Amino acid sequence: MKKYGFGVDVGGTTCKIGLFETTGVLLEKWEIPTDTSENGKYILDHVAAALKAKIAEKQIALEEIQGIGIGIPGPVDANGEVSVCVNLGWGHVAVAKELSGKMSGIPVKAANDANVAALGEMWQGGGKGYQDVVMVTLEPAWAAASSWAARLWPELTAQAARSGTSP
Numbered sequence: 001m002k003k004y005g006f007g008v009d010v011g012g013t014t015c016k017i018g019l020f021e022t023t024g025v026l027l028e029k030w031e032i033p034t035d036t037s038e039n040g041k042y043i044l045d046h047v048a049a050a051l052k053a054k055i056a057e058k059q060i061a062l063e064e065i066q067g068i069g070i071g072i073p074g075p076v077d078a079n080g081e082v083s084v085c086v087n088l089g090w091g092h093v094a095v096a097k098e099l100s101g102k103m104s105g106i107p108v109k110a111a112n113d114a115n116v117a118a119l120g121e122m123w124q125g126g127g128k129g130y131q132d133v134v135m136v137t138l139e140p141a142w143a144a145a146s147s148w149a150a151r152l153w154p155e156l157t158a159q160a161a162r163s164g165t166s167p
Contacts (some may be wrong), residue, residue: 002066006054007120008112009071010034012087015047022066024124028054034099036067039089048102065106070095071113080110114139 001022009016011034018029031052035042051068054060072095074085080096095110111119118127118135127133 003064004060005066006044006051006068007070008051009116010043010047010066010088011073011113012036015043017047017050017054019058030054034088036087036089040046040085040093042091043088044099048099049063049105051093054161062104062106067107068099069116070099070108070110071116072110073113076110076112080108082110106163110167 004027005020005022007018007020013034014031016029016031019027023025025161030050032046034040035046047070055062055065072082072085073091074082074086076082076095078095082090082093084091085093096108097108098156100106102106104127114135114137117137118133121135122130122133123126127135
C-alpha cells in the first residue's frame with residue numbers, strides 16, 4: 001500500500017490542503033488563496049503548484065502517493081466533472097482529469113465538498129464507527145450529504161442536496 005494522499009477543499013476564497021498518511025493521519029495542513037479571476041481559470045494550476053511544492057519539500061516520491069481527493073463547492077458527476085460552479089466562475093471543468101494531468105498522472109477523485117466532508121467524518125471524524133451518517137454543512141450555500149453503508153447514495157447528488165447559494 002502506498003503511504004501518502006492529499007486532500008483539497010476548494011472554497012470561494014481559499015483552498016485548504018492536507019497531506020495525510022493513507023491510514024488517515026493528518027501530517028500537515030495549509031491553505032492557498034482561490035484565484036477566481038478569469039472565471040477560475042488558474043485554480044487547478046495553483047492547487048497543483050502547491051501540491052508539487054509540498055511533495056518537493058517533504059521529498060516524497062510520486063510512487064508513494066495513493067492519490068488526491070478534491071472537494072468542489074458545487075455539483076460534481078461520477079467522472080469528476082463539474083458542469084457549473086458559480087462560486088468559482090466555472091462552467092464545464094473536468095476537475096479530476098485536469099488535476100491528474102497536472103500532477104504527472106497521480107489518481108484524482110473529485111466530488112462535491114459536502115459529500116467529501118460527510119465521508120471524511122464517517123472515516124476519521126465524528127461519524128467514525130457508524131454505518132449511516134447525515135451531515136449538513138453551512139457555507140455560502142447550505143448543503144446536506146448522506147452516507148449509508150460507507151458510500152454516498154448516487155440518488156442524493158450534490159445538485160439534489162444543495163439547496164441554494166446566498167449572496
